[in-house]
Amino acid sequence: MRQTxxxxxxxxRALRLVLLIALAALFLIPFYLLLRxxxxxxxxxxxxxxxxxxxxxxxSNLRELFDxxxxxxxxxxxxxxxxxxxxxxxxxxxxxxAGYGLARIPYRHANAVFYAVLGTLMVPAAVTxxxxxxxxxxxxxxxxxxxxxxxxxxxxxxxFVFRQYFLGFPRELEDAAQVDGLxxxxxxxxxxxxxxxxxxxxxGTIVFIGAWNAFLWPLVIxxxxxxxxxxxALSTFTTAQTVNIHELFVAAAVxxxxxxxxxLLLQRYIVAGVERSGIDG
Amino acid sequence: xxxxxxxxxxxxxxxxNQTFWFWIxxxxxxxxxxxxxxxxxxxxxxxxxxxxxxxxSPTDFxxxxxxxxxxxxxxxxxxxxxxxxxxxxxxxxxxxxxxxxALAVGRLRFARAFFRSVFFLPTACSYVVAALVWKLSIxxxxxxxxxxxxxxxxxxxxxxxxxxxxxxxxxxxxxxxxLWLQTGFYMVxxxxxxxxxxxxxxxxxxxxxxxxxxxTFRHITFPALRATSxxxxxxxxxxxxxxxxxFYNLLSDARGYPPxxxxxxxxxxxxxxxxxxxxxxxxAGAVVLALIIAVVTVxxxxxxxxxxxxxxG
Numbered sequence: 196m197r198q199t200x201x202x203x204x205x206x207x208r209a210l211r212l213v214l215l216i217a218l219a220a221l222f223l224i225p226f227y228l229l230l231r232x233x234x235x236x237x238x239x240x241x242x243x244x245x246x247x248x249x250x251x252x253x254x255s256n257l258r259e260l261f262d263x264x265x266x267x268x269x270x271x272x273x274x275x276x277x278x279x280x281x282x283x284x285x286x287x288x289x290x291x292x293a294g295y296g297l298a299r300i301p302y303r304h305a306n307a308v309f310y311a312v313l314g315t316l317m318v319p320a321a322v323t324x325x326x327x328x329x330x331x332x333x334x335x336x337x338x339x340x341x342x343x344x345x346x347x348x349x350x351x352x353x354x355f356v357f358r359q360y361f362l363g364f365p366r367e368l369e370d371a372a373q374v375d376g377l378x379x380x381x382x383x384x385x386x387x388x389x390x391x392x393x394x395x396x397x398x399g400t401i402v403f404i405g406a407w408n409a410f411l412w413p414l415v416i417x418x419x420x421x422x423x424x425x426x427x428a429l430s431t432f433t434t435a436q437t438v439n440i441h442e443l444f445v446a447a448a449v450x451x452x453x454x455x456x457x458x459l460l461l462q463r464y465i466v467a468g469v470e471r472s473g474i475d476g
Numbered sequence: 477x478x479x480x481x482x483x484x485x486x487x488x489x490x491x492x493n494q495t496f497w498f499w500i501x502x503x504x505x506x507x508x509x510x511x512x513x514x515x516x517x518x519x520x521x522x523x524x525x526x527x528x529x530x531x532x533s534p535t536d537f538x539x540x541x542x543x544x545x546x547x548x549x550x551x552x553x554x555x556x557x558x559x560x561x562x563x564x565x566x567x568x569x570x571x572x573x574x575x576x577x578a579l580a581v582g583r584l585r586f587a588r589a590f591f592r593s594v595f596f597l598p599t600a601c602s603y604v605v606a607a608l609v610w611k612l613s614i615x616x617x618x619x620x621x622x623x624x625x626x627x628x629x630x631x632x633x634x635x636x637x638x639x640x641x642x643x644x645x646x647x648x649x650x651x652x653x654x655l656w657l658q659t660g661f662y663m664v665x666x667x668x669x670x671x672x673x674x675x676x677x678x679x680x681x682x683x684x685x686x687x688x689x690x691x692t693f694r695h696i697t698f699p700a701l702r703a704t705s706x707x708x709x710x711x712x713x714x715x716x717x718x719x720x721x722x723f724y725n726l727l728s729d730a731r732g733y734p735p736x737x738x739x740x741x742x743x744x745x746x747x748x749x750x751x752x753x754x755x756x757x758x759x760a761g762a763v764v765l766a767l768i769i770a771v772v773t774v775x776x777x778x779x780x781x782x783x784x785x786x787x788x789g
Contacts, residue, residue: 204688211580218577219594222656225601225609228622232613245625289505296501301494308506315513317773318766323513324741325748325762326520329532329755330512349508379497408602410721411741415749426604433608434728440612447605454600462593469599469661470668 233445240440256445266438267420268446271428274417275407276453278343278424282406283399285348291395294357295383299369309358315351328415338419347412353398356471360394361387397468400461407454425450520759528756542760552761554736555743556768562739563716565651570712571705574659578666579693592667596660603721606653611638611726615649638726641736646727650737653722658715662708669704673697706780710773717769720745740765 232240233256235249260268297309327346336342368390372382388395413424423431429447432438458465487495519532524542526534546552581591598606614622615637624634637645673696681696682688720741727734733742744765748758 207689211583215577215580215584215591219591222594222598222660224622225598225606225614225656228609228613229605241620243619245620245622289508292501293505296498300498300501302498303495305498308502311506311514312509315509317770318513318517323516323520323762323766325744325755325758326516326523327512328749329519329523330516333532345508346512349505349512351509351513354505380500383501404600408604410602410604410724411745414724415745426602429608430604430725433604433611433725435730437730443608443612447608451601451605455597458597458600462596465599466596466664469664 229444229448229451232441233448235441237439237441253441256441257449260442260445260449263438263442266432266442266446267423267428268425268449270421271423271425272449274340274343274423275425275450277340278413279403279406281340281344282347283403285344286350286353286402287395287399289348290350290353290398291357291388291391292383293354294359295361295387297354297358298361298364300379312351312354316355324411324415327412331416336416338417338422340422342416343413343422343424347406347409350402353402356398356468357394359471360391364391393464393467394471396461396464397471400457400465401468403457404454404465520762523755524760524763526756528754528759530753530755532755534756538756542756543764546757546760546764551738551743551747552764555738555740558737558739559717559719561647562650562719563713565647566654566716567709567712569651569655570659570662571708573655574662574708575666575701575705577659577663578670579697581663582667582670592664595663598657598659599661601657603653603657604725606657607722607725610649610653610722644737646737649726650722653726654716654719658712662712665704665708666701669701670697673700702780706777709780710776713772713776714769717765717772 231248234252234254236253239246239249260266293312297305297312302308331337331342331346334342336345364387368386369382372386377385408426409424410426410430413422413427414430417423417427429443429450432443432446523532523534525537525539527536527538527541528534577595581588581595584591616624617634617636617639618624619628619634621637623637627634635645637649640646677696677700678692681692686692686695718741719739723737723739723742724733724745727737733746738746740761744758744761747761748755
């Protein structure tokens with residue numbers, strides 16, 4: 196009995212490993228296709244019969260992409276970088292201050308303010324995109340970086356995560372700062388922020404990924420070519436199919452490089468951020 | 477207003493000082509949230525009662541006409557059907573796959589970080605890039621597409637994945653994109669949930685004679701993951717409701733978006749921002765959708781007993 200049980204357990208374990216390896220390979224296929232098609236020629240891609248990799252890797256596709264005047268890739272990358280960095284910095288600043296205030300500074304109506312913030316979590320941001328578009332267009336912000344960045348800076352989710360975090364922050368540190376004669380503002384910057392770096396990293400990475408990959412808002416607001424983000428540029432050429440296919444794939448591959456770097460370097464913070472977002476989101 | 481019992485009735489200088497600092501910290505965020513969330517919401521509700529073609533300051537009050545129009549529109553109802561079908565596919569599929577992966581990865585004795593990274597990596601990809609790969613390489617519907625190549629190895633017929641409605645193969649394309657992209661995220665949530673289960677529970681179960689495997693999962697692991705499961709299902713439904721990116725990028729082409737498979741946000745996008753810019757009708761549609769998602773969320777929370785969440789950790 197015990198022996199068959201052991202054999203069963205071992206067979207189960209082996210089966211599980213085989214399944215995991217197969218699934219992992221399946222999950223990596225899209226990344227492989229980005230590379231394969233991005234470094235191939237048009238003829239390689241459309242050839243009958245599958246080749247694992249093109250006979251020759253055409254790294255020159257990269258130069259072709261950035262030299263192509265009909266594809267504003269460099270400008271789109273610049274826009275995406277500016278938007279993602281500004282959104283991340285702005286969100287962290289605004290949401291952490293608000294989260295700290297809500298968690299730590301006693302005020303009669305703090306609960307009412309908190310519920311007003313919480314209420315917007317229940318309203319899916321995407322359902323408000325029509326009215327937000329209306330507002331931004333009446334401000335004259337269509338196709339501007341302002342219009343792409345400012346309305347996305349006020350994340351109820353980030354504020355909520357910071358508030359929950361600061362509720363559990365050890366009070367002794369702030370008390371000591373107060374004894375030293377620091378006011379709330381300097382206490383926050385000199386004592387609280389330096390000791391809360393992990394939560395800043397967790398929220399920051401999640402916000403950065405979201406801003407880099409955002410599509411609907413940039414599509415609606417960034418209408419002019421000059422205001423295109425990487426996602427809007429890729430989407431325009433995917434749906435119109437006016438660009439060579441290998442160029443499109445190399446562009447897509449380039450567009451995920453910054454995020455892959457963020458992922459490889461900061462994965463533990465991203466995981467921490469995901470864990471925070473799921474349970475209370 | 478009454479102040480808390482521990483302080484005097486008048487507001488003291490200390491209290492006034494604290495109110496000042498509260499607004500220094502919270503004010504900028506609260507102001508922005510009011511301006512960019514509450515104002516658009518209110519404006520949208522207001523617009524929904526007007527005939528607002530190409531204008532955001534209409535004068536032609538039409539009462540509930542936009543609401544009756546949007547509810548009577550076949551396109552709007554078909555958007556709700558599309559959302560329902562999509563949810564019926566994607567929520568159970570993602571739930572099962574992410575939970576299964578978490579259980580399998582969590583029990584690994586080696587290479588756990590490697591497998592977690594591989595399954596989590598697609599989260600770094602945007603729906604635009606994923607849709608590009610799916611549309612132009614895997615399911616491009618021609619001979620050199622990956623899916624058709626594989627079908628060819630087995631001698632099966634070619635399939636025009638995205639441009640055929642009979643049978644509606646485009647659902648397979650739509651569901652697999654999202655499944656690939658979001659499963660890792662929920663797997664991480666389940667992995668965190670699994671780590672919070674006290675090992676004593678398993679020890680006690682083993683003493684009681686529960687066999688490892690299905691019995692332990694059914695009676696220990698699954699009930700202990702209840703809080704995580706509730707959160708995952710809620711997030712999955714809300715995210716399915718907001719699906720736009722992959723639908724738009726997979727299905728629209730140089731000729732525009734086909735008349736089928738339009739989820740709510742695609743419907744809104746074309747109604748409010750497409751030709752004619754019917755902002756009144758679009759706003760009414762947005763209000764109805766916001767109400768639907770609110771009702772669905774609250775109903776789900778009730779159904780799963782969200783209030784008991786904290787007791788169960």
